[in-house]
Amino acid sequence: MIGKDSEHRIVFVDYHGVLTDLAAECVTNPPHVSHIRPDSLVALRLLSGYCLYVISNQAGVAFGDYTRSELDASISKLLADLRGLAIYINAFFYCPHHPLAKVSMYRTPCKCRKPSTFFIREALASHRSSTVKSVLLGDSVETDIECAEVAGINSILITDKKLNTAKFANLVSTSPSLLSAVPTIHRLLNGEGISRR
Numbered sequence: 001m002i003g004k005d006s007e008h009r010i011v012f013v014d015y016h017g018v019l020t021d022l023a024a025e026c027v028t029n030p031p032h033v034s035h036i037r038p039d040s041l042v043a044l045r046l047l048s049g050y051c052l053y054v055i056s057n058q059a060g061v062a063f064g065d066y067t068r069s070e071l072d073a074s075i076s077k078l079l080a081d082l083r084g085l086a087i088y089i090n091a092f093f094y095c096p097h098h099p100l101a102k103v104s105m106y107r108t109p110c111k112c113r114k115p116s117t118f119f120i121r122e123a124l125a126s127h128r129s130s131t132v133k134s135v136l137l138g139d140s141v142e143t144d145i146e147c148a149e150v151a152g153i154n155s156i157l158i159t160d161k162k163l164n165t166a167k168f169a170n171l172v173s174t175s176p177s178l179l180s181a182v183p184t185i186h187r188l189l190n191g192e193g194i195s196r197r
């Protein structure tokens with residue numbers, strides 16, 4: 001989990017659209033190992049030397065697709081199923097809120113919904129190393145890439161489309177999948193002089 005020379009190397013991954021496809025089944029049901037793309041499973045195994053955190057806006061709770069207790073149980077089961085595949089996730093952070101939530105208790109301008117950096121700061125606070133290198137992977141400019149900009153950490157946008165990465169100071173590249181981004185992640189987390197934090 002901890003790199004040599006007391007360096008901590010962290011990969012933050014979005015859930016919907018990065019670990020999973022954006023199929024309705026994956027979005028309106030709580031997380032399940034069968035929703036994880038096969039190539040994302042391969043990628044997670046290739047990233048097993050790093051601290052892995054999932055950070056997800058789980059608006060399905062806010063819209064009443066599933067309850068928070070169903071979500072918690074599903075995440076526990078997912079992490080156990082992944083451990084069975086030799087994939088170790090440090091934590092699965094999620095925001096259950098949404099400004100337009102149907103379930104009134106989750107209709108709130110919360111502090112944890114991406115692009116808020118709340119969970120990134122929480123994860124980084126648990127790494128008391130002088131040197132932390134990290135990268136965030138997400139498929140949404142508005143939530144994921146913006147979050148990385150505010151947090152001041154490297155990001156990679158998962159998309160098939162072309163995007164002018166120069167608009168974002170911390171956006172390193174785009175990539176069609178998590179798996180295809182693995183070489184760039186290795187370069188960012190192991191390379192010299194290119195880490196932002």
Ligand SMILES: [Mg+2]
Binds near residue numbers: 017018
């Ligand atoms: Mg997403």
Ligand SMILES: [Zn+2]
Binds near residue numbers: 097111
């Ligand atoms: Zn929230």
